[in-house]
Amino acid sequence: NMLSCWLSRLCRGFSTPTGRITHLSRGSLSRTLVLSSQRRIPEFSSFVARTNTCGELRSSHLGQEVTLCGWIQYRRQNIFLVLRDFHGLVQVVIPQEEVIEEVVGIKDAKTEALRLQYRYLDLRSFQMQYNLRLRSQMVMKMREYLCNLHGFVDIETPTLFKRTPGGAKEFVIPSREPGKFYCLPQSPQQFKQLLMVGGLDRYFQVARCYRDEGSRPDRQPEFTQIDIEMSFVDQTGIQRLIEGLLQYSWPSDKDPVVVPFPSLTFAEALASYGTDKPDTRFGMKIIDISDVLRNTEVGFLQDALSKPQGTVKAICISEGTKYLKRKDLESIRKFAADHFNQEVLPVFPKASRNWNSPVAQSILEEQRSGLIRLMEIREDDVVLLTAGEHKKACSVLGKLRLECADLLEARGLVLRDPTLFSFLWVVDFPLFLPKEENPGELESAHHPFTAPHPSDIQLLYTEPEKVRSQHYDLVLNGSEIGGGSIRIHDAELQRYILATLLKEDVKLLSHLLQALDFGAPPHGGIALGLDRLICLVTGAPSIRDVIAFPKSFKGHDLMSNAPDSLPSEELKPYHIQVSWPANSEAEKSSLNQPYCPES
Amino acid sequence: NMLSCWLSRLCRGFSTPTGRITHLSRGSLSRTLVLSSQRRIPEFSSFVARTNTCGELRSSHLGQEVTLCGWIQYRRQNIFLVLRDFHGLVQVVIPQEEVIEEVVGIKDAKTEALRLQYRYLDLRSFQMQYNLRLRSQMVMKMREYLCNLHGFVDIETPTLFKRTPGGAKEFVIPSREPGKFYCLPQSPQQFKQLLMVGGLDRYFQVARCYRDEGSRPDRQPEFTQIDIEMSFVDQTGIQRLIEGLLQYSWPSDKDPVVVPFPSLTFAEALASYGTDKPDTRFGMKIIDISDVLRNTEVGFLQDALSKPQGTVKAICISEGTKYLKRKDLESIRKFAADHFNQEVLPVFPKASRNWNSPVAQSILEEQRSGLIRLMEIREDDVVLLTAGEHKKACSVLGKLRLECADLLEARGLVLRDPTLFSFLWVVDFPLFLPKEENPGELESAHHPFTAPHPSDIQLLYTEPEKVRSQHYDLVLNGSEIGGGSIRIHDAELQRYILATLLKEDVKLLSHLLQALDFGAPPHGGIALGLDRLICLVTGAPSIRDVIAFPKSFKGHDLMSNAPDSLPSEELKPYHIQVSWPANSEAEKSSLNQPYCPES
Structure with a gap:
């Protein structure tokens, strides 16, 4: 059994390294044999010296020379060690002329904060490797389905944008022009509708979105959605598209997704489950x-x-x-x-x-x-x-x-089968809701671009509070994992809803209204919350477990210590200064020690 | 010849619409025939009423009923029209019982600013449709190559990060904690190295990056790079990977990419071409x-x-x-x-x-x-x-x-064949350069994580200015389209370079140094500038022609008018206020008219 291992720097707990790069070698049978007879797709060993991953070695490799790369999981007296990579483990017998200095594995027990602080160590765990690799594979399958099978075009939209009406949860970014700010958008909503006007009639994007909600458990200030828009489509078309998308991209180690998904109206969901996102397991x-x-x-x-x-x-x-x-x-x-x-x-x-x-x-x-x-x-x-x-x-x-x-x-009753994924469409939402702070006025139940239900158009002019919308939500096991709608493509109707019913300042959306004036095809779309979806698929306890470098629930990066103080001269090009709260004069001194780690 | 067209709202120049949604129909042969005999991959007509795109109708469709969707390109006296979609044109004879009210095409001649202001109309042009669809297809092929053929994992890294040392070109984002700011990173450099420490040993991402350079021609404040990092790899491994990537993803209507690419040292490039990005056509x-x-x-x-x-x-x-x-x-x-x-x-x-x-x-x-x-x-x-x-x-x-x-x-000589794509590696750059403002001190020629050339390690301690690096640039037709390096994976060496040679504050990078302490595999990577690459492939005059919604050279979104003024109460949650320059008191009044369009 010939074995040659190129080992990376070794590690001990959280202290300084005591190992070193080491080369182990026994025997000299050609490794070409392994490469030619064991070719896999994907090829994890292309472009590197490695010939095999740790997990794939079998007795059929007996007598062949292989080169492995990995971390040392376990060692016994310089005689025997267990080498680990993302793919598995292998036992290695150490030639007695070689010496390895020190090897200790990574501690398992960590608090959540410690896991985030030493995220690069946490990522080595089986579960994080599984979650991130599954996420990558699922997204890749979604792209194949959308691009290669159905002619969608992957288009990147800007994240340096302007404030949207009612966009109180948008991060602001000062520019070099005094008093002028960009905003980070909560979704590419306006851009995807403008793409429909622009004749890019099947758009999708794995889109980074931003929402500043302060401290919220299991929310992230930046998150990712599978963002889709189509022209010449109706509600059923979008639903069949998404069912096909999930079926196609579903991991092969789970039960296959059964389509079409059942559907409930908003009224039915409320009456039977008391919520618009029923857990139908x-x-x-x-x-x-x-x-x-x-x-x-x-x-x-x-x-x-x-x-x-x-x-x-x-x-x-x-x-x-x-x-x-x-x-x-x-x-x-x-x-x-x-x-x-x-x-x-x-x-x-x-x-x-x-x-x-x-x-x-x-x-x-x-x-x-x-x-x-x-x-x-x-x-x-x-x-x-x-x-x-x-x-x-x-x-x-x-x-x-x-x-x-x-x-x-x-108490021990199994009510919800952990292998069951129960999808549900919820449809026929109300188009408007009474404003919380002033119930005599209306606000959009979702957003102001949602088209009214075709049967309820006339009610817009008489009893708008009774109008149903063409909005649809996708629910999985009691969590909302997506939402979308057929959009208004008629400029007059859009103006009437914005100005007359919602009392919004239409000037903020003049570019969108003008675009509709220039001829918009009928269109609609949807966005799937990717972090939540992968969280449910992997059974992870938190969306933080399906994101490589998540923020803490206070929005902090505990590893790098972001957000952080900045010397005031770095704010000058942006024509801003900090307004220190009256009771926090003490904190002001942190400007003089701008990079002290979070305690 | 049976023909049925569902037309979107029509348009006239830049004025208000005068057309309406119209349904044209003649004859009634089953359209099922078309669908079953003409199935293509990708299927552009799935999930919608359309049976065919305008560009694909041939004489073989004679006698079949088809449903098309598109814009009216040309009309003659309600008798005859030309319908257009992203795929091509088709002539339609209008049944005489139908009436179309008004049809006028989009004007061709526009200034650049007008094109950006009415971007949704500009996107309808053949050239923009070609550029964005080619971009989507090329990126999709790159993903297939990386994910499906070579086992790379697509991992999203945060864009709400902290200031990096020397990061003077990073946008700042105030948080809800007084005096604390996020920054938008210029690249995922730190994260991708941390992923290598975390055992995700083949990472890639189509990454959004940010750089605030003020007004610069043909630069964008947000841009996209194909970001790649691998463990256990050397310079040659990365070069072969990228050559294969470009060869695999290259558009089929161009001459194939020939590999391997030629290579010049930095010194050779300077001596023969006077630049580190020679046009070798x-x-x-x-x-x-x-x-x-x-x-x-x-x-x-x-x-x-x-x-x-x-x-x-x-x-x-x-x-x-x-x-x-x-x-x-x-x-x-x-x-x-x-x-x-x-x-x-x-x-x-x-x-x-x-x-x-x-x-x-x-x-x-x-x-x-x-x-x-x-x-x-x-x-x-x-x-x-x-x-x-x-x-x-x-x-x-x-x-x-x-x-x-x-x-x-x-003068009419063809010196550079417009169909020729001449790739070149430039290698062996200096690791350090004398600081412009103080030539007695050194700064990194690229970034401080670049590994020194193995032959020059000893010079680090004697004549560091002579050390060559393991950095490599990829040049295409005289433009730099990518750059990368083998990184330092030894914490002591990284500390020595940061603290002793570069005099940087190592506290800012303590998380990265600590990660290296915990055992980093040897690793390296590269980033390709996607916008520039697609620009060269399509022959577009500017990167603005390969981005759906680009900013003007002053960093403005001329369509939506971003960046824009904000009422000062919207800045309060972020504990910032505007410092108005002394000579621009007049502009201050814009706070009272926050949304006036850019003049």
């Missing part, structure tokens, strides 16, 4: 039981049903009495009370053992049997019941549905 | 004629040769007497005098007709015949001659060589 749907309980004597149900929009809703937790303890149900009631100011009652319609529930005693026998029929309740099931206005009642039960799923799984 | 090399003229009586040549580093250099312009007029030669002399303060003399060693040249009379017959032999001078050739220090003499003749090429081509 399990049932436990929300059911309207108003009719069954119309004559109830339970006070708060009576109150709710007597109001014009009043409803009673429930979810059925299968085998709830087996898996949930009394204190679980108490904590569920408390959660609803604390977070939604909403009363939620557990009912046990067929339970043999019964907890001391006030409602159980107040529900009549015919109501109980009505419930059992309507909700298909079986022995040991628990029903959670609430009352109130339709949307609010659905929202609270939607949240409890997910809480209960977590509880049941913590 | 034509000869006219610089020749040292010091020995021939050692005994000259011409005063300024005598002066030059009497100095220690003094040389006399010349280039030979083939058929110069046929193509160059006396005033051309006068303008060449004036150019050298004005730009280089250098005397240049034209000589006509074999010319039958002779201009009134003072030098011609001072050159002895034996010198004349020596020149003719050394430079292989033929009838009608002109020799340009200059004297002085080696580098300066080469530089001025290198510049004149290009000036003469332009002049000769303006």
Whole structure:
């Protein structure tokens, strides 16, 4: 067994290096044999001295000379070592005339902050290697599908742009002209529509986008989306395109993606799941039981049903009495009370053992049997019941549905198959929402370029709050992984919506309106959140685990210490100065020590 | 001939639209026939109502129903029109029951500024469609080569980073922490080296990079590079990789790329072409004629040769007497005098007709015949001659060589074949240069991570200014299209170069030095300037013609008007305020009219 290894500098924990580049060699059979007989695609050993990766050596290589490159994983008394590369491990017997000075592996246990600070070490882990390599492969397959199979053109759009209307979450970049700023865009939305006007009728880009949301868990100030726009297309066309895209690019070690994906309207999703991004891997749907309980004597149900929009809703937790303890149900009631100011009652319609529930005693026998029929309740099931206005009642039960799923799984029930990927289209969203700060005015539910539903055009001029849009969301396992719409391509309609309905300053978008004036084809598109998608595919606990160099949840790069202080003279060319908050005069002195690491 | 057209909104010049979406239809033969018999890869008509592109209809489609989408290029009296899409043109006969209201094409003549302001119209031109589609295809082929054939991993690196040492050209981005700034990096250099430490041993990225150089012709504040890094590789490995990459991705309508590319050392390039990016499509090399003229009586040549580093250099312009007029030669002399303060003399060693040249009379017959032999001078050739220090003499003749090429081509001689792509490696650059502002100190010729040439390591500690580097440039037709190096992977050597030789603050790079401490494999890489490469491949006059939405040479987006003013309250979350220059108080008022377009 002939073996020749060219080893990189060795490492010990986080201290200084004590090893050195070493060349191990035994025997001298030609390595040409290996190269010619073992040619693979892709060829990981082209252009380098390496002939094989550590992971691919088999007994068939016996007697051949190979050259490997890697890190030392384990060593025993200069006799024996385990060499590691991204592809696997190999055992190496060390010729006794060679000496290796010191070898220690990388410590496993690290906090999250330590992992980010020493990111280059964390990247050596199997999981990070798997995540980043899978990400690269999936994106490559997506490109093949879009470019090579369907004639899309990969076009880069600028990231030094201007403020968009309402773009309060955009980073600003001072220019060398006093008082003039670029902004980093939240998406290439305007550019991709302008490309449609420009006759580039099948555009895509793996686009870097920016959003300054301050500190948010599991969000990144820069993120990546698969950004797509097409001319002459309708909603169904975009949906079939994306289903094909995911099916084509899906990793071969997962179950294949089944298309077409099911679809729910926004109204249906809210009624059945209490959310516009339902996790459809399990049932436990929300059911309207108003009719069954119309004559109830339970006070708060009576109150709710007597109001014009009043409803009673429930979810059925299968085998709830087996898996949930009394204190679980108490904590569920408390959660609803604390977070939604909403009363939620557990009912046990067929339970043999019964907890001391006030409602159980107040529900009549015919109501109980009505419930059992309507909700298909079986022995040991628990029903959670609430009352109130339709949307609010659905929202609270939607949240409890997910809480209960977590509880049941913590108790050992497998509710959500970890190998299952459950895609869902959600469609027919409202075009407008009442403004939070002033409910008498409207704002776009998504963005102002979204086209109204063709059936609702006339409502724009009479009851705009009732208009549905041609927006669609793609949901996977309860996470929104994409969203898009058919766009407005008529300049007059776009002007009416911006100026009359949304009261926006149309001057900010004059270039887009003028472009529509010059003849825009009908068009639409979508953007997939790549970080979130890869996170779900790999089962990673955080999007930070599918990004090579992520920021901490405070937006810091803990490895290089960004953002950092700058000497004030470096701000002069940009005609800006720092406005120090009154209570942070102390921090001002950091200008004199501009590069001290974050404590 | 059955034809059905779905037309987008029509357009007239730059004014308001006067057309509308129109549906034309004649006949009713099944279109399924077309779809099944004409299936192509890529499929440009998937997911839309269109069955064919305008450019692909042939007489074989006679009798079939097709659906087309496009713009009206030309119309004649509602009888006949020409429909255009990205793929070509088709003539359409309009059924007489249909009416089209107004159709006018896009004006051709536009200034550059107008082209940028109405970029979405300019994109419809054949040339812009060709350039952007070719760019997309070439990048896709590069990805296939790197990912699918050679196992590279496409990894995205952050663009919100920190200031790098000497990073005076980096845009700054204020964060929500007072006085703390991100910077937009000029390249992913640090990240790609950290990826090598992290065991991702074949990295590439089509990377967006940023450089704030103010107003520069044919530069962009954001640009794109094909960024590559490999472990366990040497200079030759990288060169073979890139040659294969360009050969594989080269457009099929051009002559194939021949590999390997020739190579010159930096010293050879300077001596023969007077530059480190020679245009090797034509000869006219610089020749040292010091020995021939050692005994000259011409005063300024005598002066030059009497100095220690003094040389006399010349280039030979083939058929110069046929193509160059006396005033051309006068303008060449004036150019050298004005730009280089250098005397240049034209000589006509074999010319039958002779201009009134003072030098011609001072050159002895034996010198004349020596020149003719050394430079292989033929009838009608002109020799340009200059004297002085080696580098300066080469530089001025290198510049004149290009000036003469332009002049000769303006006179009708084809010197540089427009279909020829002449690649060249330039290697063995100096590792350091004397600092411009303080020639007693050294700065990196490229960047401080470049490894020294293995033969010159010992010189680092004795005569560092003589050390050659393992940097390499890729030159195409006289433009630098790429550059890279083998990097330093030894932390001690990196520290010595940064701290002792370059006097840099190593704290700024502590994360990188620490990473090297933890065991970096030997590694190297390269970056290709994508915009410039595509510009040369397409023969575009400017990189603005291969970018969908470029900035003007002042860094402005003339379409959307970026950068733009911002109301000062939008700067508050970032703890900055504008420092208005004393002489521009008038501009301050623009804060009150934040969105007035650039005049």
